[in-house]
Amino acid sequence: MSVEITRLSNGLRIVSESRKSIQTIAVGVWVDIGARHEPAALNGITHCLEHMLFKGTNRRSARDIAFEIEAVGGHMNAYTSRDNTTYYARVMKGDMELALDLLSDIVLNSTCAELELKREKEVILQEIGQAVDTPDDIVFDHLQIAAYRDQSIGRAILGEPETVQALTSVDLQSYLAENYTASNIVISAVGNLEHDELVRLVEEKFGGLKAGSPTRTQKARYTGGRIAEKRDLEQVHIAAAWPGCSFTHPNYYALQVYSTILGGGMSSRLFQEVREERGLAYSVYSFTSSHKDTGIFGIYAGTGPDMATEMMPVIKSEMEALARGPSDEEFTIARAQLKSGLMMALEATTSRMEQLGRQLLVFDRVLPTEEMVSKVETVSKGDVATIAASVVSSNSSSMAIIGGGNLDAITF
Template structure:
């Protein structure tokens, strides 16, 4: 990996991962702003801004933005998370300048045309409606709200229809002006490019972005509890959440390996016991969701109403087993899965851009693969058992559930099983 970093006069960092053997390049701008930076009356504004950035600038209308990139066979996209918003383009190597130009244009000179705003408002409301019709989307928001009640981290990234219906052009312009600052952003590129040339492009095209914003997001504080939605569906979707780890927690890599052992694939304990041995679910898996200042570990499952009573104690039992029964074979298999997944991902320029951008946002530096592999190799069965004990004794269960819930035990009884 050939990674270089430069910082422009206004504080914008430029990071590159040069791969001379490929014909493409992915360039992205990472902004340190997401739904966790929003006030309650702003919920959904980060996501709406991401949409509206593509709907016209002083030099380009919405169609121009799409066509200029697609005319050269490129791909342009963006997404909003709880802590960042990312805009990126994947192009042939000779079209890097175009990608940088378009990204710099939409992030500095968007006009937020009122007609485009009304059209896109309808699109986002449709997106919210689609999510609200998807139980395994809703249940994630329910668990998040249970884990972080009355906090920005507990509110949905998409916002609500009521909020989105009332955002104005001034809201968008003010939010972008306040949050999109150069030293809270990183321009990242991976592929066939020259670092110094990208730095020169960035210096010319990102000069209008001011340096510093005055404040940051509120601190994440895990609480726990239940958010349940009784609904006439074929299945019950459940998420069991626990107070997890931040990105810089000493147990971060232990948490990743533990999750792989418990619910990370077809050989995982949950898949084997809950699906293969008992036939209680089609899908069950676990995952870690880390933030700069906190995180959750969670297990998601979808099951029939008649199977809920059997499913929950089995899931709890598998977690308790990990506090004292962890084989070296399981740990080695989980580590190998993670290592292979990382190495396979590095064969794609977009994944490399994602990897670098996320590390710069979280750690302020690229973390070498060798360092990650070393951290994974340090995890053993003792560490896994200790971390599972930490999870089970670390705070209240966060339970999200949607579906026919008549057979679901009361929250206190469910929580007591864990």
């Protein structure tokens, strides 16, 4: 397996990894535009555009797009994050040209017809409603708002009902023309392919795309804060966060080890103490969320309203104990988990395609797996203790709570 990278004359980048032992190809179009790049009045436009690109082009109807990819046993999909938007397909090795033709068609030739937009906005409003009705999902949107007040990175990816309703076909077409430019796009592919053939096809289908200018990203400011929403629910959902690390921060890998020890699996401190030993929550875990310029470290727990005030001191106690340093056993387990996760990600073509595309957008290069494993191995127990202590002593926390009971009493 070897990674190859080519940059076209218009600035579009192509990255691939050839695997002759398999019979499929995963290919994706990565656009360096996400929800954090939206003006407030257009909140939700990136996600809406992602939907609309599948609703018809100058050459194909929405039905044509669906039937053509499935006629060869393939599938297409897309997703929007705060940092970028991804359109991808997985097909048999002989169908790479079709996959690229479909992907280029939706990205370059979508009509964003007003009638289709009217229908799709209703679908998106249903999606927003479903998220609101799922407290263990929407609590993370609330946490993002609390952590990054009055910034685009803090707003919901799906948008708000009023901003989505106000979007027009002209808005979408203008946003598409301005942001979907060659300098903002990476084509990533993994599977049974030849890099030169991939480059030829991408040049043929995307070579006429204007270069444009790289995305300008407003630097995020972590603010911290608290949002509590009273609801009549069986559980109270609690998400808390502290300043974390960007992808490029020197402590990025140490933070991953810390998070894994604290709440990253069934052997973690939070799972063992909060769930197994005390039965205070069914779901409890820690997580990290990183971007190019910022990041957060967080904890989620879902428990009964009458158990929340008993659970919070237990979580805090485990965080304080870890600040005194991890044990040899848990430190070894955490690093093994992270290293195996890196290696396992190489085995699935779609996840590897995503990894290559994301790394090229963030670092403008592909990180060798050996380099990432080495950085995990160089993390020391002292590094973990230092990060744990900085989290415990931080005066800049964020918290989002949804549920019943005395929400004011739920605090660290």
